[in-house]
Amino acid sequence: MERVESVRCSRWNRPGRGCAPGSGILLGSLMVLCISSGLFGDPIPAAEGPSAQQGAEVMDGGSAPDEAAQERELRAEQLAEAESLVEAFPEDDNAIYLLGLVHLQLGDSESAIATFERCKAMDPDRADLFESLGEAVLIRDACDQAVEHFTRALTLEPSRFSARKKLADTLLRMGRADEVLEVLQGHGAPDPEYYRILGAAHQQLGAFAPARDAFLRAIELDPNLDDAFYGLSMVCARMGETEAAAEYRERFREIKAKGQIQGRDWRRGFSPLEATRRSVAMTNTDVGRVFLSQRRIAPAMRLWERALQLDPRNQDARWHLAFFLLQTGRASDALPHWRELCRSTPDYPRHHFHLGEALTRTGRLEEAESAFQQVIRLAPDRSEGYAGLCNLYLLQKRPGTELLPLAEKAVAIDTSPANLVLLSIAFEQYGDRKAALEAIERAVRMVPGDPKLLRRLQQLTP
Template identity: 20%
Template sequence: MNTAGKTIFSLILLSMAVTQAVALETGDRKYNSYLYFLQGEILLRQNDPDAAQYKLEKTIELDRNAVPAYKELVFLYLQSGNYEKARMLVKTLKNLSDNIDTKLFLGTYYVYAGDTTSAINQYQEVIKKDPENAEAIIILAGIYSEINPEKSLGYWDRYIALKPDSGDAYYRKAVVLKKLNKTEGAKKLLQKAIGLQPDDLLTRVTLAEIYESEQDYILAGDELYYCAGLDKNTYGYYIRAGEMYMRAKDYEKAERVFKEALPVSKNDPVVYFWLGLLYENRMDWKTASEYVEKSLTGKSDIAGYEKLSYYYTQLNDVNKALKTLEQALKLNPKSAEVNFFLGLGYMDLKKNGKAEKYFLRTVDLDPNLSDAYFYLGTIYEQSGKFDKALPNLRKVVELTPKNAVAMNYLGYCLADRDVSMDEAETLIRAALEIDPENSAYRDSLGWVYFKRGKYQEAKMEIEQASKNLKDPVVFEHLGDIEKALGNKKNAESFYKKALFLEPKNKNIKKKIKELKI
């Protein structure tokens, strides 16, 4: 063999050796990369994310094409807040792999990252490659359910066609229809879902909500009662079911459900409170008060005391009602509502001094509570303090400009004292515009005419009022008009009608005597 031949042979041997060495080295790198990946997976299952991250980073350092490692690392970075690292890995991953699994993964990443548009694009690409990819279809249905409910319906239909036994899909499409106010379609889908998964609480609760919105309270109650049977440790379903039956006025059913709730709830005060409300609807004030008393034994709260005081008032025990409200006031001395109710209670007892104190405290705590100003005005007006009554009554009209009762009361008070007659007439006419059939307001307008000397107009208005309002004041007014017109006999007749209705009225007796002089 010549020298040139030896040289070529040597080069061939060297080349073979180098190639074999590179192959061995490459094999070692991939093998080591795979070992790191397996170790990372094990560490993830052992809930050691930091150590797992290190192993997975070593994996892609040794093998830049290790797609599974990239995927694991992306979510580890997201969980640890390394969003930029995750973004960079995703960018690399997109260039490494274009298969369906990677696109599904990227879609999940974009959803997690809040990039809805990119997520949609990835899932749409999956569907182009695989039109029956159920995972991509249901995720798109879910995304569009939030951002474009109408568009989501087509995706739900596609998914249901692929998975006709998916109760969850029927439920989720029903939620979309409910959002779009397509309740009939929603009900049918929910009923279909219940047929597939009869023990799913969320499906039944959603159906109950639709029944409630349609005021079909019995069906709503039935669904919620079924839920109570499924979840025997949650008595809230019993309470909601009982509430629905109460709205339907099926008090027997409501009572049965509330009483079933008592042992489950371990006699929770809330259940006793609802039983009190139930008997309130039956107007059985005694039983209602007994149940609310039990609720307050377990838990003191203002709402319970307010209810109980109302029941005592209905039982004509105002003193007990006031003591109950004083208990409520101890819980919250700054409750405008409780102070207001105390004021009303003391008015009932004719203790206007105490009532005034509580009403003043009420408006101090809540300057917009118009009823408190109204009752202050009536207390002052009836005690001859019209200078104090006037600003309070005007405040009521200011706060509630459509309050016909307040406008009439203020207008009548002004007219009766010959004060601001134009204002008085304007107020009363405004009240009549709101309630044109109100005989008391018509009497007030007639009284304005009387005070202005327009006796015929006054007579016409008050006679009209007397047809529907048999009130001593109305008959007294008619007597005053007839007297002013010189018709003493008619005047006496009306005064006697007034006296019949109010036998102790000394002023009317005096007017009858004056006619005979």
């Protein structure tokens, strides 16, 4: 079954990320349907289920049983949601893959491997699947199989950096340092673990100078990477650099001691129940994505609301819920979510764009203007802010002299049919009917046969 793109691709990708979710159990591998609300898009049917306000609340403990019992209940819920997804879509390899990941997270490597093998029979060309298979067999110390799976993942997707690191680390554990160099060299990235593994491989082979250089690069990227300092102390000692070796060994001990103190503090403050809630929330978020890929919007929204009940900090669930609340005509319910997303990530233009949409639909036009202006400030080379502000000015019946510069800027950046329609309307408001006709003719040439464009063309044709 074809893997589909994330809805997050509809406007902007997150800075420093691809479209795939960064925090979900799918580890960025599950891509879901891209549904955009373009100017001529059909509305999505209204969703069923609890309100967005209810979904944003933290789950009330009330008279809940003890924490261990709550954990067991949540883990049962996590597995049940994944299993029910497979029951609903038994031919969807994304659903089966997600169930395998849940098994893996629950520590059931046997069931995880069996589920991944079932997924492999349906789609033998999933790089993410082979990476996960490698992780599952590695838990069982099957290093040779893990190497085979990680290698297959890289054959299918050579740019899959996470699989490359796992393959290199596994080979290093097996004492196959020469193969580690083959895997890593030529595929560098600003990643401290990459250089730590590379340094250790050179160290195993007795190439102390390149080992030192790699370890130095690792601590440059992460000044608290204790293993890199330990490796540095060892290779410097072998190279006769006794003072440097002593300095790096002392730094290693300091970081190790500090880490032990921090570890004790972390363990004292650690709540297994909270960790379980975050984990189950991530699973619900990803199960919702698979429902979305099957165009089942209502259950997807229910799962995202549940995810926010469990973990209000889950931004992926909040984003998807806010987006589809907006698309299903529930702008008032979506508005608090967009406000929260803008508060938590103030430099992210897409959130301000959707906040502007929600404010416009709820009649808060002055606030909407500020939101779209913020989009322009954050992303002046994107057309969405100019188009959003132009649409808002149309609603406010602003004169063409205010509309036209915005529409022209949007078209200069992105000559899309939607932006050309805005330009056509702006020219008409400005009093230049000929230019308005030319703009809509350009749009029709891009999307021949579109009924709304053709109606607009007919209205302007003398």
